[in-house]
Amino acid sequence: xxxxxxxxxxxxxxxxxxxxxxxxxxxxxxxxxxxxxxxxxxxxxxxxxxxxxxxxxxxxxxxxxxxxxxxxxxxxxxxxxxxxxxxxxxxxxxxxxxxxxxxxxxxxxxxxxxxxxxxxxxxxxxxxxxxxxxxxxxxxxxxxxxxxxxxxxxxxxxxxxxxxxxxxxxxxxxxxxxxxxxxxxxxxxxxxxxxxxxxxxxxxxxxxxxxxxxxxxxxxxxxxxxxxxxxxxxxxxxxxxxxxxxxxxxxxx
Numbered sequence: 001x002x003x004x005x006x007x008x009x010x011x012x013x014x015x016x017x018x019x020x021x022x023x024x025x026x027x028x029x030x031x032x033x034x035x036x037x038x039x040x041x042x043x044x045x046x047x048x049x050x051x052x053x054x055x056x057x058x059x060x061x062x063x064x065x066x067x068x069x070x071x072x073x074x075x076x077x078x079x080x081x082x083x084x085x086x087x088x089x090x091x092x093x094x095x096x097x098x099x100x101x102x103x104x105x106x107x108x109x110x111x112x113x114x115x116x117x118x119x120x121x122x123x124x125x126x127x128x129x130x131x132x133x134x135x136x137x138x139x140x141x142x143x144x145x146x147x148x149x150x151x152x153x154x155x156x157x158x159x160x161x162x163x164x165x166x167x168x169x170x171x172x173x174x175x176x177x178x179x180x181x182x183x184x185x186x187x188x189x190x191x192x193x194x195x196x197x198x199x200x201x202x203x204x205x206x207x208x209x210x211x212x213x214x215x216x217x218x219x220x221x222x223x224x225x226x227x228x229x230x231x232x233x234x235x236x237x238x239x240x241x242x243x244x245x246x247x248x249x250x251x252x253x
Contacts, residue, residue, distance in 0.1 A: 020069050023060035024081050027053040031085030034149075038093040046093045047153035047220075053085035054142045075128075079121050086145035087117030094148045094175055097155060101168045109172040109179075113148070116179035117141045123183075136188045139181040139234060143188075143227050147178050150224035157220055178231065186234030 034049035060078060064070045091110040099106030120141050127137070151174060154160070160167050215222045 019067060020060045020064035020074055021077060023056050023063060024074065024078050027056035027060065027085050028081040030056060031081070031089040034085075034089040035092050038089075038096040041096075043093065043097050043152050044156040046089075047149040047156065050085065050090055050093065050145050050149035051223075053089070054146060057082060057085065057142060075125075079125055082121055082141055083118060086141040087114050087121070090145040090148040091117075091175070093152055094171055097152050098162045098168045098171045099175065101163065101165070102172060105172060106168070109175045113144075113175050113179035116182045117144065120144075120182040134190060136190050138184050138186065139178070139188060139231055140190075141182060143230055144178045144182050146223060146227040147231060148175060150220050150227065153220035154224055181231055181234065184234070186238050188230070188234045 030049045030053035034046040034053070037043075037049060038046040057078070060074075064074060091114045095106060095110040099110055102109075120138050123137070151171065155162070155167070162168075215226075
Protein backbone atom coordinates (compact mmCIF):
# COMPACT_ATOMS: atom_id res chain seq x y z
CA UNK A 1 0.00 0.00 0.00
CA UNK A 2 1.18 3.42 -0.87
CA UNK A 3 1.64 5.72 2.00
CA UNK A 4 -0.48 8.82 1.78
CA UNK A 5 1.13 11.96 3.01
CA UNK A 6 -1.25 14.32 4.72
CA UNK A 7 -0.40 17.98 4.83
CA UNK A 8 -1.48 19.48 8.09
CA UNK A 9 -3.17 22.83 7.79
CA UNK A 10 -1.95 25.56 10.06
CA UNK A 11 -4.21 25.82 13.04
CA UNK A 12 -6.07 29.06 13.30
CA UNK A 13 -5.07 30.96 16.39
CA UNK A 14 -7.93 31.65 18.73
CA UNK A 15 -8.29 34.49 21.15
CA UNK A 16 -8.30 38.27 20.94
CA UNK A 17 -5.80 40.99 21.70
CA UNK A 18 -6.42 42.22 25.22
CA UNK A 19 -4.93 45.72 25.25
CA UNK A 20 -6.80 47.49 22.41
CA UNK A 21 -10.06 45.69 23.19
CA UNK A 22 -9.75 46.78 26.81
CA UNK A 23 -9.99 50.41 25.71
CA UNK A 24 -12.85 49.56 23.35
CA UNK A 25 -14.72 47.94 26.23
CA UNK A 26 -14.06 51.00 28.38
CA UNK A 27 -15.51 53.23 25.64
CA UNK A 28 -18.55 50.96 25.43
CA UNK A 29 -18.99 51.19 29.19
CA UNK A 30 -18.74 54.99 29.04
CA UNK A 31 -21.56 55.10 26.49
CA UNK A 32 -23.65 52.73 28.60
CA UNK A 33 -22.95 54.83 31.70
CA UNK A 34 -24.05 57.97 29.82
CA UNK A 35 -27.43 56.35 29.12
CA UNK A 36 -27.90 55.32 32.74
CA UNK A 37 -26.97 58.70 34.20
CA UNK A 38 -29.19 60.55 31.72
CA UNK A 39 -32.14 58.39 32.76
CA UNK A 40 -31.39 59.42 36.36
CA UNK A 41 -31.34 63.12 35.44
CA UNK A 42 -27.56 63.52 35.91
CA UNK A 43 -26.94 65.20 32.59
CA UNK A 44 -23.54 66.71 33.30
CA UNK A 45 -22.17 63.28 34.19
CA UNK A 46 -23.80 61.83 31.07
CA UNK A 47 -22.15 64.44 28.85
CA UNK A 48 -18.76 63.82 30.43
CA UNK A 49 -19.20 60.08 29.88
CA UNK A 50 -19.70 60.67 26.15
CA UNK A 51 -16.48 62.69 26.01
CA UNK A 52 -14.70 59.95 27.96
CA UNK A 53 -15.87 57.48 25.32
CA UNK A 54 -14.39 59.76 22.64
CA UNK A 55 -10.99 59.75 24.31
CA UNK A 56 -11.03 55.99 24.82
CA UNK A 57 -12.16 55.40 21.24
CA UNK A 58 -9.19 57.40 19.99
CA UNK A 59 -6.80 55.51 22.25
CA UNK A 60 -7.80 51.98 21.24
CA UNK A 61 -6.99 52.52 17.57
CA UNK A 62 -3.67 54.17 18.37
CA UNK A 63 -2.74 51.37 20.74
CA UNK A 64 -3.63 48.72 18.16
CA UNK A 65 -1.44 50.36 15.53
CA UNK A 66 1.48 51.04 17.86
CA UNK A 67 1.49 47.48 19.23
CA UNK A 68 0.64 45.88 15.86
CA UNK A 69 -2.43 44.19 17.33
CA UNK A 70 -5.01 45.10 14.68
CA UNK A 71 -7.57 42.41 13.95
CA UNK A 72 -10.90 41.95 12.19
CA UNK A 73 -12.50 41.20 15.54
CA UNK A 74 -11.18 44.46 16.98
CA UNK A 75 -12.49 46.46 14.03
CA UNK A 76 -15.97 44.95 14.33
CA UNK A 77 -16.01 45.33 18.10
CA UNK A 78 -14.91 48.95 17.81
CA UNK A 79 -17.74 49.66 15.36
CA UNK A 80 -20.34 48.17 17.70
CA UNK A 81 -18.91 50.16 20.60
CA UNK A 82 -19.08 53.34 18.52
CA UNK A 83 -22.73 52.68 17.74
CA UNK A 84 -23.58 52.58 21.44
CA UNK A 85 -21.29 55.41 22.57
CA UNK A 86 -21.82 57.82 19.66
CA UNK A 87 -25.14 56.69 18.21
CA UNK A 88 -27.49 55.51 20.93
CA UNK A 89 -26.06 57.28 23.99
CA UNK A 90 -26.06 60.91 22.70
CA UNK A 91 -29.57 60.51 21.28
CA UNK A 92 -30.96 59.19 24.57
CA UNK A 93 -29.06 61.77 26.62
CA UNK A 94 -30.54 64.70 24.70
CA UNK A 95 -33.94 62.99 24.65
CA UNK A 96 -34.05 62.56 28.42
CA UNK A 97 -32.76 66.12 28.83
CA UNK A 98 -35.32 68.06 26.80
CA UNK A 99 -36.60 66.25 23.68
CA UNK A 100 -39.14 64.15 25.57
CA UNK A 101 -41.10 67.37 26.07
CA UNK A 102 -41.91 67.33 22.35
CA UNK A 103 -43.42 63.83 22.49
CA UNK A 104 -43.41 62.31 18.99
CA UNK A 105 -41.21 64.98 17.44
CA UNK A 106 -38.65 64.48 20.20
CA UNK A 107 -38.22 60.74 19.84
CA UNK A 108 -38.34 61.09 16.05
CA UNK A 109 -35.38 63.48 16.11
CA UNK A 110 -33.51 61.14 18.47
CA UNK A 111 -34.23 58.18 16.19
CA UNK A 112 -33.10 60.08 13.07
CA UNK A 113 -29.79 60.77 14.79
CA UNK A 114 -29.40 57.13 15.89
CA UNK A 115 -30.24 55.75 12.46
CA UNK A 116 -27.89 58.24 10.80
CA UNK A 117 -25.08 57.14 13.11
CA UNK A 118 -25.70 53.50 12.16
CA UNK A 119 -25.69 54.33 8.45
CA UNK A 120 -22.56 56.47 8.88
CA UNK A 121 -20.68 53.64 10.58
CA UNK A 122 -21.86 51.07 8.02
CA UNK A 123 -20.72 53.28 5.13
CA UNK A 124 -17.38 53.89 6.82
CA UNK A 125 -16.80 50.16 7.29
CA UNK A 126 -17.54 49.40 3.64
CA UNK A 127 -15.14 52.13 2.47
CA UNK A 128 -12.13 50.96 4.48
CA UNK A 129 -9.23 50.42 2.11
CA UNK A 130 -10.83 52.29 -0.80
CA UNK A 131 -11.46 55.77 0.60
CA UNK A 132 -8.69 58.29 1.11
CA UNK A 133 -7.31 58.86 4.57
CA UNK A 134 -7.16 62.64 4.37
CA UNK A 135 -10.91 63.25 4.47
CA UNK A 136 -14.02 61.63 5.95
CA UNK A 137 -17.22 61.40 3.96
CA UNK A 138 -19.87 62.79 6.26
CA UNK A 139 -19.48 64.14 9.77
CA UNK A 140 -17.71 61.55 11.99
CA UNK A 141 -19.98 60.08 14.64
CA UNK A 142 -17.70 61.06 17.58
CA UNK A 143 -17.82 64.70 16.48
CA UNK A 144 -21.61 64.54 16.13
CA UNK A 145 -21.85 63.01 19.60
CA UNK A 146 -19.61 65.77 20.98
CA UNK A 147 -21.96 68.46 19.66
CA UNK A 148 -24.98 66.95 21.41
CA UNK A 149 -23.06 66.11 24.60
CA UNK A 150 -21.55 69.59 24.93
CA UNK A 151 -24.96 71.14 24.25
CA UNK A 152 -26.48 69.12 27.08
CA UNK A 153 -23.47 69.98 29.24
CA UNK A 154 -24.07 73.68 28.65
CA UNK A 155 -27.72 73.24 29.57
CA UNK A 156 -26.83 71.43 32.79
CA UNK A 157 -24.16 73.95 33.86
CA UNK A 158 -26.10 77.10 33.04
CA UNK A 159 -29.49 75.76 34.02
CA UNK A 160 -31.29 76.19 30.72
CA UNK A 161 -35.03 75.72 31.28
CA UNK A 162 -35.90 72.19 30.19
CA UNK A 163 -39.60 73.11 30.21
CA UNK A 164 -39.02 75.73 27.53
CA UNK A 165 -40.45 74.84 24.14
CA UNK A 166 -37.84 77.08 22.47
CA UNK A 167 -34.97 75.14 24.04
CA UNK A 168 -36.60 71.85 23.06
CA UNK A 169 -37.09 72.96 19.45
CA UNK A 170 -33.50 74.18 19.25
CA UNK A 171 -32.27 70.82 20.59
CA UNK A 172 -34.50 68.96 18.12
CA UNK A 173 -33.15 71.00 15.21
CA UNK A 174 -29.55 70.48 16.33
CA UNK A 175 -30.09 66.74 16.77
CA UNK A 176 -31.70 66.30 13.38
CA UNK A 177 -29.18 68.40 11.47
CA UNK A 178 -26.24 66.70 13.16
CA UNK A 179 -27.65 63.34 12.15
CA UNK A 180 -28.13 64.43 8.55
CA UNK A 181 -24.56 65.73 8.38
CA UNK A 182 -23.31 62.27 9.32
CA UNK A 183 -24.92 60.72 6.23
CA UNK A 184 -24.12 63.63 3.94
CA UNK A 185 -21.47 63.62 1.22
CA UNK A 186 -19.64 66.60 2.71
CA UNK A 187 -15.95 65.97 3.23
CA UNK A 188 -14.31 66.57 6.59
CA UNK A 189 -10.61 66.71 7.30
CA UNK A 190 -9.60 63.56 9.18
CA UNK A 191 -6.36 64.74 10.87
CA UNK A 192 -4.95 61.25 10.17
CA UNK A 193 -1.91 62.78 8.52
CA UNK A 194 -0.66 63.97 11.89
CA UNK A 195 2.12 61.55 12.88
CA UNK A 196 2.40 61.30 16.66
CA UNK A 197 5.30 58.83 16.78
CA UNK A 198 7.82 61.07 15.05
CA UNK A 199 8.99 64.59 15.59
CA UNK A 200 6.51 67.41 15.14
CA UNK A 201 6.84 71.11 14.56
CA UNK A 202 7.43 73.33 17.58
CA UNK A 203 4.49 75.46 16.46
CA UNK A 204 2.24 72.40 16.60
CA UNK A 205 3.29 71.78 20.20
CA UNK A 206 2.47 75.41 21.03
CA UNK A 207 -0.90 75.07 19.28
CA UNK A 208 -1.75 72.00 21.36
CA UNK A 209 -0.81 73.85 24.55
CA UNK A 210 -2.97 76.83 23.59
CA UNK A 211 -5.86 74.52 22.76
CA UNK A 212 -5.81 73.00 26.23
CA UNK A 213 -5.60 76.48 27.74
CA UNK A 214 -8.58 77.77 25.76
CA UNK A 215 -10.69 74.69 26.53
CA UNK A 216 -9.95 75.02 30.26
CA UNK A 217 -11.49 78.52 30.28
CA UNK A 218 -15.00 77.16 29.73
CA UNK A 219 -14.98 73.49 28.64
CA UNK A 220 -18.64 73.01 27.62
CA UNK A 221 -18.91 76.24 25.62
CA UNK A 222 -15.49 75.95 23.95
CA UNK A 223 -16.02 72.30 23.03
CA UNK A 224 -19.49 73.02 21.68
CA UNK A 225 -18.28 75.90 19.53
CA UNK A 226 -15.22 73.97 18.38
CA UNK A 227 -17.10 70.86 17.25
CA UNK A 228 -19.89 72.99 15.80
CA UNK A 229 -17.29 74.84 13.71
CA UNK A 230 -15.92 71.48 12.56
CA UNK A 231 -19.45 70.40 11.55
CA UNK A 232 -19.89 73.58 9.52
CA UNK A 233 -16.48 73.18 7.87
CA UNK A 234 -17.76 70.35 5.67
CA UNK A 235 -20.52 72.31 3.89
CA UNK A 236 -18.34 75.44 3.83
CA UNK A 237 -15.44 73.61 2.19
CA UNK A 238 -17.81 72.05 -0.37
CA UNK A 239 -19.30 75.42 -1.31
CA UNK A 240 -15.83 76.92 -1.60
CA UNK A 241 -14.70 74.13 -3.91
CA UNK A 242 -17.79 74.57 -6.09
CA UNK A 243 -17.10 78.28 -6.46
CA UNK A 244 -13.49 77.61 -7.37
CA UNK A 245 -14.48 75.06 -10.01
CA UNK A 246 -17.10 77.44 -11.42
CA UNK A 247 -14.52 80.22 -11.61
CA UNK A 248 -12.09 77.85 -13.37
CA UNK A 249 -14.73 76.90 -15.94
CA UNK A 250 -15.59 80.53 -16.60
CA UNK A 251 -11.89 81.33 -17.02
CA UNK A 252 -11.54 78.57 -19.65
CA UNK A 253 -14.44 79.82 -21.71
